[in-house]
Amino acid sequence: MTPAIKIGDPFITADAIRQRVKEMALQINQDYTPTGRALSVIIVLKGACFFAIDLLRHLTVSTRLDFLQASSYSGMGSTGEVHLHKDITMPIAGTDVLLVEDIVDTGLTASWLLQHLSSHSPASVRLCSLLDKPRGRRIPAKIDYVGFVIPDEFVLGYGLDYDEAYRNLPAIYVAKPY
């Protein structure tokens, strides 16, 4: 059984998330509008869904969407291995790709996925992550668009889970073991 956890006040409020997501979308619009091409937005299931959908609502560039699912986590710790559970089905060769993640911690998942997407010969690949936990990094990961840089704490809400629970919380909370 997974250990019980407790959560306190919001660490990042729903308002702060909304504001930051809008700013990130403005930046992405500025960067990709000049290309005149559609942007292939690849959303990492399941955690990045809430963030990605809110971000997409503010994008004015034309987009094509697909999902992939990978995991390197079990409970509160990284297993150090990346498993691809669901791959993209949309062709991305020759297109600009934006990989959308909820959080970059060790960097294993993001760097593995970026390499995986690069093997499809896209015109470009960039990484967009709502959260960045730089203290957890084990391998380098260049994040092109970052929402919030956070300390090395386990967080949940707004898509982020603790063994599948808490994803639906509108704000982000720090989880502490009991």
Ligand code: IMP
């Ligand atoms: P990484 O491979 O260690 O960078 O971890 C990336 C994945 O681990 C993310 O996509 C999340 O699913 C999960 N993860 C990392 N840190 C947290 C956290 O604080 N809360 C919830 N999930 C996390």
Ligand code: MG
């Ligand atoms: Mg995840």
